[in-house]
Amino acid sequence: MRTPRPDVLAHVGENLRRLRQAAGLNQTTLAEAAGVSRRTIINLEAGEANISLSGLDRLAEALGVTFVDLVGAPSASTRRIDAVAWRGAARESEAVLLSSAPARTEAQLWSWALAAGERYDAEPDPAGWHEMVVITEGRLRIERDEGPITLAPGDYAIYSSAQTYAYFNVHDGLTRFTRVVVS
Template identity: 55%
Template sequence: MSNILHSQERRDVLSHVSGNLRRLRQASGMSQVALAEASGISRRMIIGVEAGDANISLSSLDKLGAAMGVTFVDLVRDPDRSSTDIDEVTWRGRGENSVGVLLGTAPAGQETQMWRWSLEAGERYDAEPDPQGWHEMIFVIEGVLTLVRSGMETDHPAGSFQIYGSAQEYSYLNKTIETVHFIRNVVA
């Protein structure tokens, strides 16, 4: 298995890395030489990534981000999209269907919880607001989950996700006749 991002697959995260790396490096006031020294990544590799001509490992992106005081997500996301809606391929294996997709991110400082949820037809879960700064990340595995926030309902079919601040009243509903299955991450 490979942890390398390949530049020939331009539909994935590398389509944003080159511009983000250059922009963030310049914003931090670092030259390519200074970034190479601070990160331990060769200047030649940095030049190649900024030009969109090099393949780079995920761990090398982490090192570059740490050297500039930014996150991995800052380097890989589309600058025109929010960090809660990234939806970018960040890893490809040998097989056509072997991919890792970074769906989104939320700030964390204390704790992260992962839950597996199921709601049968007609079931509803009403949540009380979490403390300020908490977030939820849901990913629907099977069925259609209806999420209610601020009185607005949104339907999320299998394969979709949602990331939102949970310092508000919200509810999970299953308005269908089939059981809905989803993963819920709570991030504090």
């Protein structure tokens, strides 16, 4: 039995309010800068909303902070975050933000698992962002604007994530992979 991990949104409300106030922004100004609704910010700060990973990236950028600054526990080190950022319909499907390291802006290390037939559809990241994916178990199809690729254990792919892309488990069992996002 696995130890339950905290949800990546567990600290967003507190961090969002603190970072927004430190930046001297009201909710309306932040909403406009991030391209999200004011209602979303109100609900996030109240701990009552869900938002896409791309939406969190846009909020972090508008605040002038990193994704990890926005989602991390206030006392957490960026070396070990270990928080669930996405869950699929199947219990085994999840994306876990493991860690982060500085890059031009930041680099994020993720551990992903997708159950048979499970799919994750991503929104494009900003220009200049890239992903590095390494398959450790199963088979993963990455559907991208620049063309799909299918990877087996030991295979890897590096590509621009500034495009529409999706992960699809084409294996009849669990597929696991490591993902590094570089911004």
